[in-house]
Amino acid sequence: MSAILSIAKTTLGEAIRRRVLLVILLIGVLFLVIAPGLEALSPRQEATVLRALTLGVIQLTSAVIAIVLTVYLIPNEIERRTIYTILSKPVLRWQFLVGKYLGAVFALGLMMALMTATMLLVFAVMKGQTSVDQLGGLARVPVMFFVQMSLLAAVAVFFSTFVTPVVNFFLSGGVYLVGSVFNSLFEAFADPSRGDINPVARALATVVQVIVPNFQNFNVQNSAINPGQVIQGELSYTIGLIGYALFYIAILLIAGILIFDRREV
Amino acid sequence: MRVKPAPLLAAAAALFLGQATVQTTQVYPLWKKNYAPIQGDYTGLSPEHFLFALAGFRELIAGILWVRADAFFDEGNFDAILPIIWLVTRLDPHQIDVYATGMWHIAYNFTDEGSRSDRRYIPSATALGVEGTKNNEHTYELFFETGWLYYHKIEDAYPESVKWFTEATKRADMLPARRNILNNALQRNNEVEKASDYLFSLLDEAEKKLKESGEFQNRQNRDTIEQNYDNLLVRMAQRGYLAKKGGYYDTWQYDTKPPFDVGFSAQVTVLEPRKIQVVGTWNVLPVGTRVRIVLRDADYPRAIPAAMEWYQGDRINLDPPKDLTFMQDQLFVRNQRFNRTIDMSRDLTMYPFVSDRFVVEFYYNPRQAPAYIQDKFGWNGEGMTDANFLNTEVRPGQRVVYTKMEFSRDEILRRGEWADKAPVRQTSNYRGLAPSQLDREIIRVPGILAQPPAGQ
Amino acid sequence: MSLAIETRDLVKTYKTRSGQTHVVDRLNLRVEPGEIFGFLGPNGAGKTTTIKILLGIIYQTSGQAFVLGKEAGDIQVHRQISYLPEKPYYYEHMTGLEIMQFYASLFGIKDTEHCKRLLNRVNLGNDMNRPISQYSKGMQQRVGLAQSLLNDPQLLFLDEPTGGLDPIAHIEIRDLILQFRDEGKTVFISSHELSDVERICDRVAIINKGEVVAQGALETLLVGGRIEVTANGCPAELADRMRDGHNVVSLNQGRLIVDMPDDKNPNDVVTAVQSAGGEIVSVIPRRKRLEDLFLEAVSGDDKAKGRQTISMLGSGGNDAVANGQAAPAKTQDTKGDNP
Incomplete structure (x- = not known):
């Protein structure tokens, strides 16, 4: 366990010094800070649009960071041969992989926490929103984004055990896209009132629905952007969602371990 | 030293079943209830907007588009706004302002040189309002806005305004001052006694609230309702409404007779x-x-x-x-x-x-x-x-x-x-x-x- | 006590577009405990591949590999071995001490003093709090050595430990390696820096194209020196006569250099020179060097295989003859076949 944590810590230390990530992060933070400049709208519209924009910026930036950060995790270690020094120590490959993944998640969490803090600061200072309710409602969203991005990072780590970073970038991005849209597609397919859908296609859609990691589930920003909505079973949804993410992350890591364990590095 | 695949594969299979169960029994049904977007075609979106929207940034795109629409409002380029309004409501069906602004804009802003509205648009405005209420049942606002559209723009369809204002008043977030409007709608719909009952219940409520807290707003609210109620009672007497109810309309002089x-x-x-x-x-x-x-x-x-x-x-x-x-x-x-x-x-x-x-x-x-x-x-x-x-x-x-x-x-x-x-x-x-x-x-x-x- | 390293018919094959490439071909190695073992060969001979197999980083296609009596890759064995890769990169944002603490933690060692001691031992005591990115190549290599000592290993794998270092750094590293032997550690050095290896190794194995072409104790392998006869004013036909397959002959403007095995009589050459009217400049007996052994081994292999030599040493064994013969098994037969 200490080996995993050490590797995670080192990965974190390296990730927060990677220039490309810092540049992406900086752009994200910059966007958050200038977003309130949209003074043209009426007060309430402005608040709605501002919430939509800032949360969107956080999500988008986090997704890019999650992918860019993780696609290079394993390949960089191999290219720089650091992996040989580590694997010649009493460290098993699965420990290495899990350590790298955890490090990436830590780094992601740190960067997302920074963006979230910036957002809250912007809303508190520039928009005078200081109530715990308002800010808490806003802050909950990036927490779910973090779970979402952890899942995305697991997808990228899984792919990084057998494809090159560039291919991985597009693969993971593609999975994110498919996983972000599939619920909606599935909804159309699974609608029993629609008689024009072939039962085979519907069954197939159900199969894909349970196979594709579902990123759309985590997009809970709408109730924060447009407050006052009645969200049914929010707590059990959140718990279910986190459970879902953990299950999926574990599956991806196990698959990654099985491949990585047999891989020649 | 390699791991043994068999137990890991078994674990993965178990986890897979776990995630499938959680997804299908717990997460998806709640997602469908709470977060599912509106079905529809998004063909009006540019490819990159479309991609972003698909990628879960619907609200972000909706926000950007709405900022864009605002610029068109300033320029008076109303034709450009309609598709944006339509798209934004598709991207984020919970943006109340977009619905409210959209229906107002459709109903009022398309005019001829003599400032006459293009009535051919009105069914679109009402449809947008009705859709908005369906997507935002939690708040009074779009019920109120739809009622107002019938009351003020369409006129002459008072059963509809009564219906929507009644729905609006059922919502807890309805502003006290706006509650009075149902009284007006009821009167215009010739439901005078209902209007009186309604004002009475409002007055009752307002007095309770005033007892809880004597702040200015509560006092003002109560006074307004009381004044409205007084007005209504005076009119009921003056216009012979009460006399008709009491069966002595023919006996006395009232403003309403002879026709x-x-x-x-x-x-x-x-x-x-x-x-x-x-x-x-x-x-x-x-x-x-x-x-x-x-x-x-x-x-x-x-x-x-x-x-x-x-x-x-x-x-x-x-x-x-x-x-x-x-x-x-x-x-x-x-x-x-x-x-x-x-x-x-x-x-x-x-x-x-x-x-x-x-x-x-x-x-x-x-x-x-x-x-x-x-x-x-x-x-x-x-x-x-x-x-x-x-x-x-x-x-x-x-x-x-x-x-x-x-x-x-x-x-x-x-x-x-x-x-x-x-x-x-x-x-x-x-x-x-x-x-x-x-x-x-x-x-x-x-x-x-x-x-x-x-x-x- | 069992062998420190043993491989039996170790084969590593990579599939390429044109078929299969044997990177390691029926490799048999035996490394005794407590010795410094040189693992030599030109670039691409399969040295690093072999080390990676022994460390369990990659897996053999067939054959067996044992490290400290257990199968290669055994995680318990990793507690007793260490590895210094060729041109290692360390997380550059970390300081020397942090790197040491990181590697120590992989063993579950939390003793910072231990890390500092080791850094002092490799003369980095004053620089341990500077980030690695500011270290020179030699300093980085010394950090590598220090980290490889963290677990007080019984067996060290050093891959090109002196590669690209200046002469002073060479000497420092060499001295450290000799200290390891005094401490009873087994050191497995892969290198093409023959002079370093010759000075410190007890035994060597030379591999080429994945096969061992020579293996044994240095004193056994280096039996049989050379004698160099230099003369002026020699005709070309004399030089031709000298070329008999064992001699290395060069003639430049009448200056003839004959490099011959020491089991031949130099008088024959001297006589021939004198009778051809030449003038002897010097007759120098030269002890056989690792370089010679290497050249012999590599060139012999090439002749047998009928390949063009692509050696980093360039000069030797380039009289390739294409004879199309199947390669004989070359694994153990060179060991000790020098009289």
């Missing part, structure tokens, strides 16, 4: 192609009467007398039928006559006049009248009559003034035999205007002048 003859007559002249002059009489001295005039295709789809079915289903069609004509305006009565020239020649897209036959309709419904006129006419026109045009059929159960005249396309466009001969239609009782009715600028208000004008 007053408004003496409607009108003449329509096609002055130039697409330009008509409407003159006529209306025997009501106080200023404030507006007689509705409609000029539309005789076969306008889903038209009803002097109106159309304003709600035509949930389909939001932002591209209204380009070959249909529906002009609606108001004839403002001064000095017991009206005289108005309506020029439709500068807005060919709004008034294409492609049909063969057209009707001009005149319509007056006392339910829309201001309170001081209603004091004479009653809530439902009990105190109003017209020797020629009183109608109780075009609006079942309501006493309205209604008549219509037909024109051919050639007449409106002054073609063929009408090229140098102005077509004229008039009601059989039209006698022209008295000389006293011809000075246009002086409005004679009874009782205000110190000396009665010479000759009276």
Whole structure:
């Protein structure tokens, strides 16, 4: 366990010094800070649009960071041969992989926490929103984004055990896209009132629905952007969602371990 | 040293079943309830917007588009706004402002040179409002906005405004001050006792609240309701409502009896192609009467007398039928006559006049009248009559003034035999205007002048 | 006590587009405990591949590999071995001490003093708090050595430990390696820096194209030196006569250099020179060097295989003859076949 944590810590230390990530992060933070400049709208519209924009910026930036950060995790270690020094120590490959993944998640969490803090600061200072309710409602969203991005990072780590970073970038991005849209597609397919859908296609859609990691589930920003909505079973949804993410992350890591364990590095 | 695959594969399989179970039994159903976007085609989005929207950034794109729409508002480029409104509501069906602004914009902002709204758009506005309420049942706002659209823009569809305002008042977040509007809608819908009951319950509530906290706002709110309630009670007495209920209406004098003859007559002249002059009489001295005039295709789809079915289903069609004509305006009565020239020649897209036959309709419904006129006419026109045009059929159960005249396309466009001969239609009782009715600028208000004008 | 390293018919094959490439071909190695073992060969000979197999980083296609008596890759064995890769990269944002602490933690060692001691031992005591990115190549290599000592290993794998270092750094590293032997550690050095290896190794194995072409104790392998006869004013036909397959002969403007095995009589050459009117400049007996052994081994292999030599040493064994013969098994037969 200490080996995993050490590797995670080192990965974190390296990730927060990677220039490309810092540049992406900086752009994200910059966007958050200038977003309130949209003074043209009426007060309430402005608040709605501002919430939509800032949360969107956080999500988008986090997704890019999650992918860019993780696609290079394993390949960089191999290219720089650091992996040989580590694997010649009493460290098993699965420990290495899990350590790298955890490090990436830590780094992601740190960067997302920074963006979230910036957002809250912007809303508190520039928009005078200081109530715990308002800010808490806003802050909950990036927490779910973090779970979402952890899942995305697991997808990228899984792919990084057998494809090159560039291919991985597009693969993971593609999975994110498919996983972000599939619920909606599935909804159309699974609608029993629609008689024009072939039962085979519907069954197939159900199969894909349970196979594709579902990123759309985590997009809970709408109730924060447009407050006052009645969200049914929010707590059990959140718990279910986190459970879902953990299950999926574990599956991806196990698959990654099985491949990585047999891989020649 | 490699791991043993078998136990890991078994674990993965178990986890897979776990995630599938959680996803299908717990997460997906709640997602569908709470977060599912509206089904629909997003073809209006640019490819990169589309991609981003797919990637879970729907609200972000909606926000960006809405900022864009705002710029178009500033420029007055209204045509550009409609598709944006439509897209934004698809991307984020919970952005209340977009619905509210959108329906207001569709209903009010598309006007001709004479500031007449394009009524062909109204069904889209109501559809947008109804859709907004379906997607945002948690808040009163869109129920209120939809009710307001019926109450203020459409008028004459008061059952609808009562229905939507009632829904709005059921929502906990309805502002106290706005609750009063249901009272007005109920009165206009001739549900006077309901209005009284409603105000009474509001008053009750407001007093309770005032007892809880004596802050200014609570006091002011209670006072407003009390005043409204007083007004209503006075009117119920004055207009003979209570007397009718009590069965002694015939015994005493009330403002609403005997019914007053408004003496409607009108003449329509096609002055130039697409330009008509409407003159006529209306025997009501106080200023404030507006007689509705409609000029539309005789076969306008889903038209009803002097109106159309304003709600035509949930389909939001932002591209209204380009070959249909529906002009609606108001004839403002001064000095017991009206005289108005309506020029439709500068807005060919709004008034294409492609049909063969057209009707001009005149319509007056006392339910829309201001309170001081209603004091004479009653809530439902009990105190109003017209020797020629009183109608109780075009609006079942309501006493309205209604008549219509037909024109051919050639007449409106002054073609063929009408090229140098102005077509004229008039009601059989039209006698022209008295000389006293011809000075246009002086409005004679009874009782205000110190000396009665010479000759009276 | 079992062998420190043993491989039996170790084969590593990579599939390429044109078929299969044997990177390691029926490799048999035996490394005794406590010795410094040189693992030599030109670039691409399969040295690093072999080390990676022994460390369990990659897996053999067939054959067996044992490290400290257990199968290669055994995680318990990793507690007793260490590895210094060729041109290692360390996380550059970390300081020397942090790197040491990181690697120590992989063993579960939390003793910071231990890390500092080791850094002092490799003369980095004053620089341990500077980030690695500011270290020179030699300093980085010394950090590598220090980290490889963290677990007090019984067996060290050093891959090109002196590669690209300046002479002073060479000497420092060499001295450290000799200290390891004194401490009873087994050191497995892969290198093509023959002079370093010759000075410190007890035994060597030379591999080429994945096969061992020579293996044994240095004193055994280096038996049989050379004698160099230099003469002036020699005709070309004399030089031709000298070329008999064992001698290395060069002639430049009448200056003849004959490099011959020491089991031949130099008098024959001297006589021949004198009778051809040449003038002897020097007769120098030279002890056999690792370089010679290497050249012999590599060139012999090439002749047998009928390949063009692509050696980093360039000069030797380039009289390739294409004879199309199948390669004989070359694994153990060179060991000790020098008289």
